[in-house]
Amino acid sequence: KAGVTQTPRYLIKTRGQQVTLSCSPISGHRSVSWYQQTPGQGLQFLFEYFSETQRNKGNFPGRFSGRQFSNSRSEMNVSTLELGDSALYLCASSLNAPRRGNTEAFFGQGTRLTVV
Amino acid sequence: GDSVTQMEGPVTLSEEAFLTINCTYTATGYPSLFWYVQYPGEGLQLLLKATKADDKGSNKGFEATYRKETTSFHLEKGSVQVSDSAVYFCAPAGGTSYGKLTFGQGTILTVHP
Numbered sequence: 713k714a715g716v717t718q719t720p721r722y723l724i725k726t727r728g729q730q731v732t733l734s735c736s737p738i739s740g741h742r743s744v745s746w747y748q749q750t751p752g753q754g755l756q757f758l759f760e761y762f763s764e765t766q767r768n769k770g771n772f773p774g775r776f777s778g779r780q781f782s783n784s785r786s787e788m789n790v791s792t793l794e795l796g797d798s799a800l801y802l803c804a805s806s807l808n809a810p811r812r813g814n815t816e817a818f819f820g821q822g823t824r825l826t827v828v
Numbered sequence: 829g830d831s832v833t834q835m836e837g838p839v840t841l842s843e844e845a846f847l848t849i850n851c852t853y854t855a856t857g858y859p860s861l862f863w864y865v866q867y868p869g870e871g872l873q874l875l876l877k878a879t880k881a882d883d884k885g886s887n888k889g890f891e892a893t894y895r896k897e898t899t900s901f902h903l904e905k906g907s908v909q910v911s912d913s914a915v916y917f918c919a920p921a922g923g924t925s926y927g928k929l930t931f932g933q934g935t936i937l938t939v940h941p
Contacts, residue, residue, distance in 0.1 A: 716871075745927040754934060755917065760927025767926045802871055806927070816862060817921075817929060819871040 714739065716805050716820035724826045730791040733823045737784050737805030744786040745817060746778060749800040761786055790825075798827045830855040830922050834932030841908055841939050849903040849935045851892075851918030859920040861885075861894055861901040862929065866915045875903075875916070908939045 717736040725731050737744050745768075746758040757770040761780035778788040784805075790797055804817035835850040853859070860879045864872040876885035878894035878901065885892050890905045901918060915936050919929040 718871075743927050745929075747929075747931075755929075755931035757928045757930070762926065768928050770928070804872075804927075804929075815860070816874050816877050817927075818874065819864075821871040 716803060716818055718801075718803050718820035718823050720823060721821065722824045722826075724828060725793050726828055727793055727795060729793050730789060731793060731825060732787055732789050733801055733803075733825075735786045735788075735803030735805075735820060737786070737803075738818055741805035741807055741818075742784050743806045744780055744784065745804045745806070746786070746788050747802045747804065748772075749802060749822070750798075755802070758788065793827045795827050798825060800824050830859070830920055830928075830930035832918050832920060832930055832932035834918050835935055837934075838936035838938060841937070843910055843939055843941050844907045845939075847903070847905040847908045847912075847937070849916055849918075849937070850900070851902055851932060852898070852900045853918070853920040853930075854899060855920040855922040855930070857922050859922045861892070862919045862921065863890070863892055863901070863903050864917045864919060864931075866917065866934070868914075872917065908937075910939045910941055913937055913939045 719734045743762045745760040749755045760768040764780045775791045780786045800822045802822045804819045806817040807815045832853045862877045863875040865875045876887040878885040881896035883894045892903045915934045918932045
C-alpha cells in the first residue's frame with residue numbers, strides 16, 4: 713500500500729510570491745491534515761479536511777489556505793510569502809471517520825520550503 | 829485547548845541503556861494518545877498508540893501505557909540501540925478535535941555505541 717506522497721520535496725521561493733504544495737493520502741483515507749514544522753515553534757497544526765470539507769483549523773493567518781479534491785488529494789497554498797514561512801510542511805492522512813474519534817495519522821516526508 | 833509537556837532533551841545514552849521519556853498532557857474529551865518518531869530529514873512515523881485508559885501500546889521494543897489518572901503516556905525501552913537515535917514526539921488527539929494532533933516540543937535522543 714503506497715504511503716502519503718508530498719510534492720515537491722524542496723522549494724525555494726522569494727518573499728511576496730505564492731506557493732502550492734500537494735499531498736496524496738493513503739488510498740481509502742479521506743482525512744488530510746497539514747502541519748508546519750519549524751525549529752522555533754515545533755509542529756503546529758494548520759488545518760484538516762475530510763471529504764472536501766475543512767473540519768478543523770489552526771491559528772494561522774488567512775494567507776494559509778487549503779482544499780481537498782474528490783479523490784482526497786489535498787493542496788495547501790501560501791500567498792504573499794514571508795521569510796518566517798520557511799519551514800517543513802507535513803501532510804498526514806488518516807481514516808478519522810465522523811463520530812469515531814481520531815485514528816492514527818500517517819505522515820508524508822514533507823515539503824521543505826525556503827523563502828529568500 | 830490541548831497541550832503536551834514532554835521531557836526536555838537532548839537525551840544521550842549508551843547502547844543497551846534503559847530509556848524513559850516522560851509525557852503529560854491535557855486534552856478535551858477522551859483523547860487517543862500517540863508517540864511519533866522523526867529520523868533526520870524525514871517525516872514523522874507512528875511508533876505506538878493507545879486509545880483508552882490502561883491500554884499499553886508497544887512496537888519495536890518501545891512501550892507506553894495510557895494513564896488517565898495522571899494524564900501521562902511515558903515512553904520506555906529496556907535496551908536502546910544506536911539506530912534509535914531520533915526525535916520523539918508525544919501527541920494526544922482530542923476526541924472532539926478532528927485531525928488535530930497536539931505535539932510536544934520533541935525529545936532528541938542520541939545513542940552512542
